[in-house]
Amino acid sequence: MSTRVILRSPFGDTVTRDIADGCWVDPVGDADRTLGEGYWAVPGLVDAHSHLATAELPARGHRPGVLDEATERARDALAAGVTLLLDKGWCDKTVIDLIAAVPESERPAIEAAAQMIAVNEGYYPGFALEIDSSEIASVVAEQAAIGAGWVKLVGDWPRRGQGPVANFTEGQLRQAVRVANESGSRVAIHTQARDVPSMAVAAGVHSIEHGLFLTDSDIATLGEREGMWVPTLLRIEETIAQLGAESSGGRLLIEGLDNARRLLPAAFEAGVLVLAGTDLVGTPANVASEAIKLGEYGLSNSQVVETVTTAGFDATGRSSVFGIGASADAVLFPEDPISDLAVLTHPAVVIRKGIVV
Numbered sequence: 001m002s003t004r005v006i007l008r009s010p011f012g013d014t015v016t017r018d019i020a021d022g023c024w025v026d027p028v029g030d031a032d033r034t035l036g037e038g039y040w041a042v043p044g045l046v047d048a049h050s051h052l053a054t055a056e057l058p059a060r061g062h063r064p065g066v067l068d069e070a071t072e073r074a075r076d077a078l079a080a081g082v083t084l085l086l087d088k089g090w091c092d093k094t095v096i097d098l099i100a101a102v103p104e105s106e107r108p109a110i111e112a113a114a115q116m117i118a119v120n121e122g123y124y125p126g127f128a129l130e131i132d133s134s135e136i137a138s139v140v141a142e143q144a145a146i147g148a149g150w151v152k153l154v155g156d157w158p159r160r161g162q163g164p165v166a167n168f169t170e171g172q173l174r175q176a177v178r179v180a181n182e183s184g185s186r187v188a189i190h191t192q193a194r195d196v197p198s199m200a201v202a203a204g205v206h207s208i209e210h211g212l213f214l215t216d217s218d219i220a221t222l223g224e225r226e227g228m229w230v231p232t233l234l235r236i237e238e239t240i241a242q243l244g245a246e247s248s249g250g251r252l253l254i255e256g257l258d259n260a261r262r263l264l265p266a267a268f269e270a271g272v273l274v275l276a277g278t279d280l281v282g283t284p285a286n287v288a289s290e291a292i293k294l295g296e297y298g299l300s301n302s303q304v305v306e307t308v309t310t311a312g313f314d315a316t317g318r319s320s321v322f323g324i325g326a327s328a329d330a331v332l333f334p335e336d337p338i339s340d341l342a343v344l345t346h347p348a349v350v351i352r353k354g355i356v357v
């Protein structure tokens, strides 16, 4: 049965596409059915900071990933409209195995880091690879070879009485980026410290995770090279609730959120690819809630929709405009999500690889 889809973007353009072999093609002749009339269409929601391996935080017992559980989470994410997911690493390679085991039409497109890279005492004990920081180049090469497009560094971690401390020097981060680039991978860095975002931006790190203490100058640099920033605001708010707003860690994060609120609209204007990431707050299906949270922190409705839809496709070199030859992925909404962001949480139709989910 041939399917034609009318794709009206909330950003203005409407295109009509047919589907062949899971990809968009130019319409030819008559189709057996036509979808999309009267709907608004995006290429999908994007969870840009996900952990599919399990639903449990690393702090609670270092549970390794479980392939069946991860697969269920991936299917749920797709049903909620997530057609692209960036998995930012785990303690094992469950998600890399999932990519090989589950057909593409039954899950989002997935890019993933394999094992997170830290140093001794530089993350939850025994969870990440705990390396000698001088070996970063060889470890990044290994992890890039295992991973699916990403390497994940833990840039800083709290030490007793000191708050978050850098795990690597700027020079070491630069080596990591160089080695990852050579293998066509990108580097993402977890950072909640004051000094590490600037080091990571200067070193060319592709995606800043959390990054509440980015500076105006970092934003300008990151914007010039269209770097990514995934603030994970829901994750930060939940962490503050867990630590207590009066604890030293809580106070630091609250200060960071104030800085993020100040920077977010400017970052967007400067060309930074601000992305929405769930980071284990709920499931990846929760990414629309993170997008709405980004709106509460100062992005306009139009920017919110871009952040959770087209920006992630652009950031990873995919078509954000239903290009001919691109994977036939689309999420259809009965209302314009820009006029009502809540629409993002209830897609009417999800199409992945040309198949209606």
Ligand SMILES: [Zn+2]
Pocket (backbone or CB within 6 Å): 049, 051, 088, 279
């Ligand atoms: Zn994370």
